[in-house]
Amino acid sequence: MKKMMLVxxxxxxxxxxxxxxxxxxxxxxxxxxxxxxNFPDKPVKLVIPYPPGGGTDVLFRLVAQxxxxxxxxxxxxxxMAGATATVGSRFVxxxxxxxxxxxxxxxxxxxxxxxGVVDYGFSSFDPVFLMTSTPHIPSISKAFSEKHGIKNVTDxxxxxxxxxxxxxxxxxxSEDHYTIAALMDAAGVDPRSLNYVSYDGTAPQYxxxxxxQVDGMTGDYASGKGYFDEGTLVPLGMVxxxxxxxxxxxxxxxxxxxxxxxxxxxxxxAPKGTPAEVVEIIxxxxxxxxxxxxxQEKIKELGSFPNxxxxxxxxxxxxxxxxxxxxxxxKMKF
Amino acid sequence: xxxxxxxxxxxxxxxxxxxxxxxxxVLVGIIAGCIPGFTFTMAIILAFPFTFxxxxxxxxxxxxxxxxxxxxxxxxxxxxxxxxGTPSSVVTVFDGYPMxxxxxxxxxxxxxxMSSVLGTFIGAIVLFLLGPIIAKFSLLFGPWEIFSLILFAxxxxxxxxxxxxxxxxxxGCLGLLIGTIGISPTGQVRFDFGISQLSSGFSxxxxxxxxxxxxxxxxxxxxxxxxxxxxxxxxxxxxVKIPYLQVLKDMYREKWNVLRSSLIGCFIGCLPAAGAESAxxxxxxxxxxxxxxxxxxxKGHPGGIVASExxxxxxAGGAFIPTITLGIPGDVAQAVMIGALILHGxxxxxGLFHTQPILVNSIYVAIIISGVAVLLLxxxxxxxxxxxxxxPKEFLVPSILFLSTVGAxxxxxxxxxxxxxxxxxxxxxxxxxxxVPLSPIILGLxxxxxxxxxxxxxxxxxxxxxxxxxxxxxxxxxxxxxxSFVFTVFQVNKQNKxxxxxxxxxxxx
Numbered sequence: 001m002k003k004m005m006l007v008x009x010x011x012x013x014x015x016x017x018x019x020x021x022x023x024x025x026x027x028x029x030x031x032x033x034x035x036x037x038n039f040p041d042k043p044v045k046l047v048i049p050y051p052p053g054g055g056t057d058v059l060f061r062l063v064a065q066x067x068x069x070x071x072x073x074x075x076x077x078x079x080m081a082g083a084t085a086t087v088g089s090r091f092v093x094x095x096x097x098x099x100x101x102x103x104x105x106x107x108x109x110x111x112x113x114x115x116g117v118v119d120y121g122f123s124s125f126d127p128v129f130l131m132t133s134t135p136h137i138p139s140i141s142k143a144f145s146e147k148h149g150i151k152n153v154t155d156x157x158x159x160x161x162x163x164x165x166x167x168x169x170x171x172x173x174s175e176d177h178y179t180i181a182a183l184m185d186a187a188g189v190d191p192r193s194l195n196y197v198s199y200d201g202t203a204p205q206y207x208x209x210x211x212x213q214v215d216g217m218t219g220d221y222a223s224g225k226g227y228f229d230e231g232t233l234v235p236l237g238m239v240x241x242x243x244x245x246x247x248x249x250x251x252x253x254x255x256x257x258x259x260x261x262x263x264x265x266x267x268x269x270a271p272k273g274t275p276a277e278v279v280e281i282i283x284x285x286x287x288x289x290x291x292x293x294x295x296q297e298k299i300k301e302l303g304s305f306p307n308x309x310x311x312x313x314x315x316x317x318x319x320x321x322x323x324x325x326x327x328x329x330x331k332m333k334f
Numbered sequence: 335x336x337x338x339x340x341x342x343x344x345x346x347x348x349x350x351x352x353x354x355x356x357x358x359x360v361l362v363g364i365i366a367g368c369i370p371g372f373t374f375t376m377a378i379i380l381a382f383p384f385t386f387x388x389x390x391x392x393x394x395x396x397x398x399x400x401x402x403x404x405x406x407x408x409x410x411x412x413x414x415x416x417x418x419g420t421p422s423s424v425v426t427v428f429d430g431y432p433m434x435x436x437x438x439x440x441x442x443x444x445x446x447x448m449s450s451v452l453g454t455f456i457g458a459i460v461l462f463l464l465g466p467i468i469a470k471f472s473l474l475f476g477p478w479e480i481f482s483l484i485l486f487a488x489x490x491x492x493x494x495x496x497x498x499x500x501x502x503x504x505x506g507c508l509g510l511l512i513g514t515i516g517i518s519p520t521g522q523v524r525f526d527f528g529i530s531q532l533s534s535g536f537s538x539x540x541x542x543x544x545x546x547x548x549x550x551x552x553x554x555x556x557x558x559x560x561x562x563x564x565x566x567x568x569x570x571x572x573x574v575k576i577p578y579l580q581v582l583k584d585m586y587r588e589k590w591n592v593l594r595s596s597l598i599g600c601f602i603g604c605l606p607a608a609g610a611e612s613a614x615x616x617x618x619x620x621x622x623x624x625x626x627x628x629x630x631x632x633k634g635h636p637g638g639i640v641a642s643e644x645x646x647x648x649x650a651g652g653a654f655i656p657t658i659t660l661g662i663p664g665d666v667a668q669a670v671m672i673g674a675l676i677l678h679g680x681x682x683x684x685g686l687f688h689t690q691p692i693l694v695n696s697i698y699v700a701i702i703i704s705g706v707a708v709l710l711l712x713x714x715x716x717x718x719x720x721x722x723x724x725x726p727k728e729f730l731v732p733s734i735l736f737l738s739t740v741g742a743x744x745x746x747x748x749x750x751x752x753x754x755x756x757x758x759x760x761x762x763x764x765x766x767x768x769x770v771p772l773s774p775i776i777l778g779l780x781x782x783x784x785x786x787x788x789x790x791x792x793x794x795x796x797x798x799x800x801x802x803x804x805x806x807x808x809x810x811x812x813x814x815x816x817x818s819f820v821f822t823v824f825q826v827n828k829q830n831k832x833x834x835x836x837x838x839x840x841x842x843x
Contacts, residue, residue, distance in 0.1 A: 082534030172521035197794040211473035225681040
């Protein structure tokens with residue numbers, strides 16, 4: 001009887017310890033700030049502020065896997081989802097600036113600030129590097145396209161300008177929110193004249209498109225490929241400087257006379273005050289990973305492009321983006 | 335449907351490596367499911383990196399194994415300890431734990447396992463035969479329809495309240511209120527009281543662990559203090575062997591219940607907003623309404639376990655319907671599986687049927703094999719598992735407390751969640767003392783945010799409220815909701831009268 005109990009207790013302990021180890025490696029002992037010379041001497045925690053399985057999660061996990069060997073330490077991707085990605089970003093903002101806790105994120109950080117969800121933005125972090133760029137593709141349902149003869153962004157803009165109702169799926173305060181608002185603004189349409197319907201993430205948006213509950217959404221190639229191929233989703237334009245090699249027949253919005261381009265730029269941020277050497281080490285490790293042809297190929301298959309930018313360049317990039325978003329912010333609130 | 339593809343999928347899955355992968359998956363899932371605080375979703379996330387090195391079908395098979403195992407595993411702690419292992423087995427506790435207290439734990443577990451397995455099979459069969467049709471039908475469910483469906487599910491609060499309807503409604507409202515904390519569907523932060531951690535709201539798991547596990551453990555501690563050991567363990571020392579014949583008889587008697595609950599679970603699984611958490615509540619309610627001996631529900635009726643376990647496992651088959659046919663994940667577990675496929679260069683979408691027929695067929699086969707694995711593993715493990723109840727509470731309570739806390743933390747990696755567990759543990763303990771039922775709270779918390787999001791969406795699409803009543807499916811659910819409410823109030827009144835009479839008789843005698 002005693003023996004069985006002992007076995008039981010030790011099994012329980014083991015399970016608990018295993019669970020701790022698998023998910024909280026970085027968090028357990030981040031208080032030490034002993035010299036940065038031997039960084040990294042323990043696993044680095046990469047906080048992903050989204051639930052697992054989404055576009056951001058898959059990309060960061062993939063790249064982190066390749067960067068590990070260049071960093072010489074395990075990188076532990078940790079999902080901390082919730083509240084328009086602010087649960088994770090706040091956690092990293094308040095973490096010790098020792099390089100063992102970093103954040104993998106994109107523009108949502110700034111939109112959350114400008115739409116009033118949080119009171120901090122890019123400036124509360126130290127940028128580490130820019131990882132990838134993903135072009136957005138404003139798209140509409142097949143039924144809507146056929147009914148109103150809309151084939152591209154210009155048609156869509158004219159449709160809205162004529163005072164027609166356009167129901168658009170979006171995730172409030174997220175990067176697709178910014179893209180559609182900024183695109184409409186650049187085309188001379190008040191972004192608020194669209195009829196927005198909010199969803200948690202892109203998957204339910206596709207469902208709403210298929211069911212013809214909404215007219216359009218802002219997607220990307222990786223998640224929309226299946227629908228583009230089948231024809232249930234009609235891509236109207238590529239919000240990028242160049243056409244996408246996977247969808248060569250879709251013109252950019254610039255070609256359609258709208259002077260606007262923005263990509264979803266995923267990169268890594270560290271808590272403010274992280275030593276420059278540490279930032280450099282992490283950035284270098286990812287740079288080497290992103291130079292590997294095998295990884296580049298895999299990223300492209302996911303509809304994104306490797307777009308490494310080192311710390312300084314990334315910082316300028318973020319500041320420019322932030323300024324543009326600040327200008328548009330009043331038109332994004334409802 | 336091409337039979338040769340199905341055969342090819344069978345050949346692929348029946349390979350020894352695949353079978354071992356699935357069995358490992360199921361075992362991991364069962365363990366994750368039976369520990370309060372750990373969920374199959376978490377286990378699937380942990381397994382995610384392992385699938386990088388596997389071929390897509392094997393990776394998927396591993397995850398499906400965990401999924402099915404986890405959906406079933408929650409019944410073990412629910413039946414033996416009265417603590418639901420996962421949110422989808424909250425309802426299993428209603429009748430499972432009373433059966434354990436009556437010394438019928440092995441029978442309850444046997445019924446639970448059989449129901450899980452049958453639910454899995456029925457879910458897989460529906461997925462295989464009717465997947466595309468159901469997917470088309472589920473697209474008819476707009477925000478109006480889902481709102482009304484959730485509204486219907488919320489009327490179950492009345493049924494879960496037990497004797498005091500008022501206390502039950504109060505608990506349900508408390509759950510709904512807790513659900514409003516955090517960012518609203520339109521992006522405003524509400525009720526965060528200046529505490530930044532509250533901006534994301536309460537996730538159901540820490541609240542569930544607090545309300546059910548911690549409060550039960552608190553009362554256990556109280557019992558330990560009261561009884562000088564030995565007394566209550568004596569009751570629990572009974573047969574460890576499953577009374578197979580009895581279980582088969584029970585299952586035969588509940589055959590329609592199995593079918594109905596599985597179909598409910600399967601259909602709810604394929605709706606984008608609802609999942610296993612709401613499926614078990616709805617089928618429990620239906621089982622109770624259709625049953626001849628309604629009064630025994632909640633006191634150890636086998637039908638309660640059957641309804642809960644067959645529906646939550648059938649959800650697996652249902653949740654795959656939108657994933658396979660439309661490329662839309664039904665829950666987080668499905669999203670992770672899609673993520674794994676994307677990493678292998680397979681983009682899910684409406685074309686998956688044509689581009690990857692073997693992969694799609696392998697999913698059906700893997701679900702079936704996982705069902706078999708659940709049956710084998712749990713039946714084998716059962717004699718060991720039932721011994722958990724022999725462990726003196728002095729040892730058991732701290733171990734579970736420890737595990738639940740770790741589980742609550744591991745889900746979102748937030749220390750704050752541990753405080754939520756403790757806070758709700760105390761709240762739950764106090765409410766229990768006051769005779770307030772706890773399950774309406776969790777029902778309100780799980781369904782409230784969905785209800786609100788769908789309502790917001792409905793009004794964003796069209797400002798008119800009349801659509802809720804003019805769309806036929808939506809209207810049907812609203813009528814059902816009304817009917818369900820009236821029915822339960824009537825039932826409760828009748829029951830109360832009976833009790834009053836009984837008391838009067840006692841007094842007279």
